[in-house]
Amino acid sequence: xxxxxxxxxxxxxxxxxxxxxxxxxxxxxxxxxxxxxxxxxxxxxxxxxxxxxxxxxxxxxxxxxxxxxxxxxxxxxxxxxxxxxxxxxxxxxxxxxxxxxxxxxxxxxxxxxxxxxxxxxxxxxxxxxxxxxxxxxxxxxxxxxxxxxxxxxxxxxxxxxxxxxxxxxxxxxxxxxxxxxxxxxxxxxxxxxxxxxxxxxxxxxxxxxxxxxxxxxxxxxxxxxxxx
Amino acid sequence: xxxxxxxxxxxxxxxxxxxxxxxxxxxxxxxxxxxxxxxxxxxxxxxxxxxxxxxxxxxxxxxxxxxxxxxxxxxxxxxxxxxxxxxxxxxxxxxxxxxxxxxxxxxxxxxxxxxxxxxxxxxxxxxxxxxxxxxxxxxxxxxxxxxxxxxxxxxxxxxxxxxxxxxxxxxxxxxxxxxxxxxxxxxxxxxxxxxxxxxxxxxxxxxxxxxxxxxxxxxxxxxxxxxxxxxxxxxxxxxxxxxxxxxxxxxxxxxxxxxxxxxxxxxxxxxxxxxxxxxxxxxxxxxxxxx
Ligand SMILES: Nc1ncnc2c1ncn2[C@@H]1O[C@H](COP(=O)(O)OP(=O)(O)OP(=O)(O)O)[C@@H](O)[C@H]1O
Ligand SMILES: [Mg+2]
Numbered sequence: 001x002x003x004x005x006x007x008x009x010x011x012x013x014x015x016x017x018x019x020x021x022x023x024x025x026x027x028x029x030x031x032x033x034x035x036x037x038x039x040x041x042x043x044x045x046x047x048x049x050x051x052x053x054x055x056x057x058x059x060x061x062x063x064x065x066x067x068x069x070x071x072x073x074x075x076x077x078x079x080x081x082x083x084x085x086x087x088x089x090x091x092x093x094x095x096x097x098x099x100x101x102x103x104x105x106x107x108x109x110x111x112x113x114x115x116x117x118x119x120x121x122x123x124x125x126x127x128x129x130x131x132x133x134x135x136x137x138x139x140x141x142x143x144x145x146x147x148x149x150x151x152x153x154x155x156x157x158x159x160x161x162x163x164x165x166x167x168x169x170x171x172x173x174x175x176x177x178x179x180x181x182x183x184x185x186x187x188x189x190x191x192x193x194x195x196x197x198x199x200x201x202x203x204x205x206x207x208x209x210x211x212x213x214x215x216x217x218x219x220x221x222x223x224x225x226x227x228x
Numbered sequence: 229x230x231x232x233x234x235x236x237x238x239x240x241x242x243x244x245x246x247x248x249x250x251x252x253x254x255x256x257x258x259x260x261x262x263x264x265x266x267x268x269x270x271x272x273x274x275x276x277x278x279x280x281x282x283x284x285x286x287x288x289x290x291x292x293x294x295x296x297x298x299x300x301x302x303x304x305x306x307x308x309x310x311x312x313x314x315x316x317x318x319x320x321x322x323x324x325x326x327x328x329x330x331x332x333x334x335x336x337x338x339x340x341x342x343x344x345x346x347x348x349x350x351x352x353x354x355x356x357x358x359x360x361x362x363x364x365x366x367x368x369x370x371x372x373x374x375x376x377x378x379x380x381x382x383x384x385x386x387x388x389x390x391x392x393x394x395x396x397x398x399x400x401x402x403x404x405x406x407x408x409x410x411x412x413x414x415x416x417x418x419x420x421x422x423x424x425x426x427x428x429x430x431x432x433x434x435x436x437x438x439x440x441x442x443x444x445x446x447x448x449x450x451x452x453x454x455x456x457x458x459x460x461x462x463x464x465x466x467x468x469x470x471x472x473x474x475x476x477x478x479x480x481x482x483x484x485x486x487x488x489x490x491x492x493x494x495x496x497x498x499x500x501x502x503x504x505x506x507x508x509x510x511x512x513x514x515x516x517x518x519x
Binding site (some may be wrong): 049051072075076077078079083085089090091092093102103105106107108109110111150 | 236247428429432436
């Protein structure tokens with residue numbers, strides 16, 4: 001599903017965010033991306049939905065080299081990738097319901113389909129009763145869950161979650177990550193960037209650890225930083 | 229485009245218009261002011277040109293007949309020219325009388341001295357522009373001694389009319405470009421205020437056209453409304469001014485034609501909507517460069 005081959009990313013001013021990263025993820029796989037702040041987790045995820053292009057190497061998603069994608073195909077790639085952004089990126093002037101529905105509007109879903117699916121995902125993240133609130137009327141954790149709901153609503157084959165539990169209390173965190181695992185078990189590829197060691201320990205799934213842009217560890221199952 | 233999508237985009241545009249009430253109001257004001265200036269210019273140029281043409285149209289060609297001319301045949305030839313509007317015969321006695329009147333002389337004394345003037349035709353052209361050509365053609369007709377007209381005055385007036393037309397055109401182009409820029413800057417402000425939104429739309433997989441449509445509709449709405457406001461201000465204002473001028477300054481006759489007013493109104497509204505749409509396209513271009 002995702003092949004990252006010898007990828008390096010250098011930001012302007014010589015910041016080397018990733019160096020020589022080689023990673024492969026199968027369809028339906030679940031993996032944690034761990035590492036300290038600034039180790040390149042978000043950068044790695046941004047490559048996959050083409051918010052960034054690699055300075056070197058190739059990123060292949062679902063058979064397509066992301067850098068070779070013509071401009072008009074980029075939106076189609078992004079529709080296949082649900083993203084839970086680290087900074088949420090909700091539309092401030094739209095309600096929770098509209099924010100989630102927006103991902104469906106973009107793909108031209110029918111009104112009926114929207115009215116069926118939006119309440120479903122809102123229920124799933126526990127926000128059914130806040131559907132009419134605006135993002136600035138929500139707590140950080142609630143906004144984060146709206147973002148998760150939006151990423152899930154059109155059931156993309158690939159889900160990228162960047163610190164999806166960063167603002168959630170331990171119980172909800174565990175629930176959300178369990179939800180992501182269940183989604184993966186139903187065939188969606190899920191990558192979850194986090195520095196929440198408890199969660200990584202609790203789930204015992206594949207762990208990819210980054211240190212200063214280099215993959216230092218990649219294990220099929222495991223705890224947080226134990227072997228690093 | 230699917231009906232769902234169209235409905236969605238229209239409702240997006242409409243709610244954006246309502247939400248950004250202040251910016252929308254500013255944009256509409258800008259466009260209508262620009263179009264008003266444009267309209268005032270067009271009306272002024274049109275009136276100046278019409279005035280010049282009117283003066284030129286009053287100029288007639290005097291076609292003097294030779295002594296042995298066959299009057300009927302000359303008249304027939306003159307009338308055969310489709311650029312000629314009217315032909316009137318002026319016997320030499322009448323011409324002398326006119327002369328006497330103009331110089332304040334006594335006609336009967338003058339006619340006793342003898343009448344040196346030839347019989348003549350007064351020819352009125354359909355378009356003042358053709359006056360020179362008609363005069364030249366008239367001189368070719370057998371029996372015509374000379375075709376005369378107030379050459380200097382006419383050429384000057386015609387030149388003036390053409391100059392005004394050209395200056396008007398240039399001004400319309402300059403003012404048009406300025407209003408277009410104004411609109412695109414205004415729309416760019418709207419988009420700048422919503423650049424994060426635009427980025428989010430891109431990141432959840434919206435195509436650039438999907439993002440553009442609501443902005444284009446918004447620009448179109450602003451432009452059209454601006455055009456309507458400009459028309460609503462300009463036309464009654466002009467009608468009032470025109471009637472005031474023609475009743476108080478009898479020698480100036482402002483153009484008061486319904487056709488001109490309708491054309492101007494339609495022109496302003498169309499121009500407003502065109503500017504609105506083009507302005508948003510230009511304003512958007514920068515923000516949709518990256519994907
Ligand atoms: N747009 C940018 N321009 C320049 N440098 C950047 C940019 N984005 C990230 N960086 C740098 O790249 C490195 C990796 O950043 P990245 O956001 O991938 O880290 P991260 O692992 O997601 O960190 P965190 O856990 O804090 O979210 C950091 O040193 C960061 O300062
Ligand atoms: Mg990050």
